[in-house]
Amino acid sequence: MTTKNGLITDSFKVVKKARKVAKRDxxxxxxxxxxxxxxxxxxxxxxxxxFDLDWRFGPSTGISRLQRWDRAKLHGLNPPEDIRExxxxxxxxxxxxxxxxxxxxx
Amino acid sequence: xxxxxxxxxxxxxxxxxPTEDLAPVFERASPAYSPCFERxxxxxxxxxxxxxxxxxARLMQMRPLLTEKAEQKWGSDVLVRKLCDLQAGEQCCIVxxxxxxxxxxxxxxxxxxxxxxxxPQPPRVKYxxxxxxxxxxxxxxxxxxxxxxxxxxxxxxxxxxxxxxxxNDGKFTVEDFCTADxxxxxxxxxxxxxxxxxxxxxxxxxxxxxxxxxxxxxxVDMVTGQLGDQGEQSGAATISRVLMAGNLLSQSTQDKxxxxxxxxLTKKTQAGSVEAIRLLDELLFQLVTSVPVDVMPGQxxxxxxxxxxxxxxxxxxxxSSVYPTLQLASNPYQxxxxxxKFLGTSGQNVSDIVRYSSMNSHLEIxxxxxxxxHLAPTAPDTLGCYPFYMxxxxxxxxxxxxxxxxNAPTFESKRLTGADGQEILLVTVPTFHSTQTACLVNLRxxxxxxxxxxxxxxxDDDESEMNxxx
Numbered sequence: 001m002t003t004k005n006g007l008i009t010d011s012f013k014v015v016k017k018a019r020k021v022a023k024r025d026x027x028x029x030x031x032x033x034x035x036x037x038x039x040x041x042x043x044x045x046x047x048x049x050x051f052d053l054d055w056r057f058g059p060s061t062g063i064s065r066l067q068r069w070d071r072a073k074l075h076g077l078n079p080p081e082d083i084r085e086x087x088x089x090x091x092x093x094x095x096x097x098x099x100x101x102x103x104x105x106x
Numbered sequence: 107x108x109x110x111x112x113x114x115x116x117x118x119x120x121x122x123x124p125t126e127d128l129a130p131v132f133e134r135a136s137p138a139y140s141p142c143f144e145r146x147x148x149x150x151x152x153x154x155x156x157x158x159x160x161x162x163a164r165l166m167q168m169r170p171l172l173t174e175k176a177e178q179k180w181g182s183d184v185l186v187r188k189l190c191d192l193q194a195g196e197q198c199c200i201v202x203x204x205x206x207x208x209x210x211x212x213x214x215x216x217x218x219x220x221x222x223x224x225x226p227q228p229p230r231v232k233y234x235x236x237x238x239x240x241x242x243x244x245x246x247x248x249x250x251x252x253x254x255x256x257x258x259x260x261x262x263x264x265x266x267x268x269x270x271x272x273x274n275d276g277k278f279t280v281e282d283f284c285t286a287d288x289x290x291x292x293x294x295x296x297x298x299x300x301x302x303x304x305x306x307x308x309x310x311x312x313x314x315x316x317x318x319x320x321x322x323x324x325x326v327d328m329v330t331g332q333l334g335d336q337g338e339q340s341g342a343a344t345i346s347r348v349l350m351a352g353n354l355l356s357q358s359t360q361d362k363x364x365x366x367x368x369x370x371l372t373k374k375t376q377a378g379s380v381e382a383i384r385l386l387d388e389l390l391f392q393l394v395t396s397v398p399v400d401v402m403p404g405q406x407x408x409x410x411x412x413x414x415x416x417x418x419x420x421x422x423x424x425x426s427s428v429y430p431t432l433q434l435a436s437n438p439y440q441x442x443x444x445x446x447k448f449l450g451t452s453g454q455n456v457s458d459i460v461r462y463s464s465m466n467s468h469l470e471i472x473x474x475x476x477x478x479x480h481l482a483p484t485a486p487d488t489l490g491c492y493p494f495y496m497x498x499x500x501x502x503x504x505x506x507x508x509x510x511x512x513n514a515p516t517f518e519s520k521r522l523t524g525a526d527g528q529e530i531l532l533v534t535v536p537t538f539h540s541t542q543t544a545c546l547v548n549l550r551x552x553x554x555x556x557x558x559x560x561x562x563x564x565x566d567d568d569e570s571e572m573n574x575x576x
Contacts, residue, residue: 058162
């Protein structure tokens with residue numbers, strides 16, 4: 001393959017490399033898990049899902065969980081403080097950032 | 107009032123020989139001014155959200171206010187229920203958002219549904235009909251309303267509290283209802299002299315018939331003190347600010363030729379708004395050299411269509427934008443001039459309520475929106491609106507002293523006194539290009555008077571024709 005398509009691999013080298021790097025990142029992203037952390041993560045996710053499903057804090061699609069928490073706080077609805085702490089702790093983690101419905105197309 | 111200042115006196119300097127001594131200079135009053143347009147900024151401009159958020163935020167913000175009002179009105183022991191806890195036959199109060207189901211309301215879904223093969227819905231003056239239904243919604247549920255509530259006066263999106271009971275057929279019989287009413291007002295400082303703010307809207311520049319140009323030039327000359335004798339000029343010096351409330355450009359500048367015709371046909375034609383904006387720039391240039399001017403965009407002006415409309419861009423006004431007296435404002439407009447709080451819009455919110463309710467008078471609707479404590483209840487249902495999620499910026503947090511809306515068919519004004527002693531001047535600013543009328547608000551007394559630049563008013567057509575023939 002390499003001998004035949006030498007020209008193509010030459011011209012698309014950069015793209016191929018980038019893809020490989022991206023793939024490697026994806027595979028590396030979840031940290032090495034042991035039973036304890038996965039249980040804890042599962043619990044945290046459940047807590048956040050409960051927050052998403054609480055109708056008192058308004059709709060959850062289209063905005064991040066933290067934005068929804070801030071809005072509830074602004075209007076005096078007393079959202080649970082531990083949710084905010086958890087969200088701030090995991091700010092960069094997409095799984096924590098967006099609501100339960102974020103994967104569904106609008 | 108302003109008209110007293112400008113009546114000619116005996117020692118008039120008009121029609122005299124030029125004198126040697128210098129003409130007196132009248133110093134223009136310059137009031138303290140602080141704009142608050144940040145409230146109507148849209149921030150990051152993300153349009154991916156749904157409008158559910160703005161309704162949710164509106165209800166969150168209004169619920170405590172309305173619960174308080176309900177307790178004032180029906181006693182502190184009144185039962186305030188959520189719709190999900192409602193029991194048939196129990197007298198209680200519910201806070202919720204109104205929704206009016208209207209058969210005639212234009213719907214994009216109806217228009218594109220091919221299986222019905224319908225004709226496009228014709229535009230109407232009013233979209234209300236006898237089959238309309240009022241529905242109250244809270245966070246979870248909705249219920250149909252009947253009884254003592256005027257269906258045709260209500261509009262979708264207003265948050266109200268209703269008092270009554272649910273009947274066995276699942277409808278709610280309203281015995282009484284209340285709105286959030288006027289918010290608290292700050293004290294207006296006492297001024298020692300008369301100062302005026304000139305409100306004008308609907309200049310309609312760039313239209314094919316230039317019938318309002320003479321009136322417009324007279325208006326500019328009057329404000330800049332180039333008309334009349336010294337009495338009138340000293341009167342003009344008391345005009346401390348000019349506020350243009352939208353539709354500076356005519357509707358006819360918005361021709362859609364560019365988007366429907368082939369590119370090669372329209373390649374050399376210039377958009378109608380280019381010439382109109384240049385005209386506006388020249389006009390503003392005359393004004394801003396002499397008086398501070400606030401320019402609000404309106405429905406036909408070149409800025410975003412959805413409320414809140416962002417200020418027009420400075421680069422469109424190469425002549426006038428170099429002056430610090432030109433203030434490009436947002437629509438809705440909020441600012442404090444000499445301690446007097448102004449709040450108002452270019453009139454889209456009011457004319458939208460005209461279409462979707464039985465009310466016709468712009469002044470009446472203006473008062474109604476103040477009572478609802480909401481600038482534009484029909485946004486986002488029938489009025490374009492940015493998808494806010496954090497809070498609804500159209501809810502009035504503070505009571506203005508002057509509450510206006512532009513582009514009304516006629517000039518009307520009214521003094522309103524609230525339950526807690528709030529004093530508000532309601533003004534509907536008439537469209538200038540059809541009425542040739544602007545209005546002057548006195549900051550000291552909160553009075554308002556129209557000022558007209560036409561010899562022929564609509565009332566005395568016969569008389570004016572006689573004048574011409576003589």
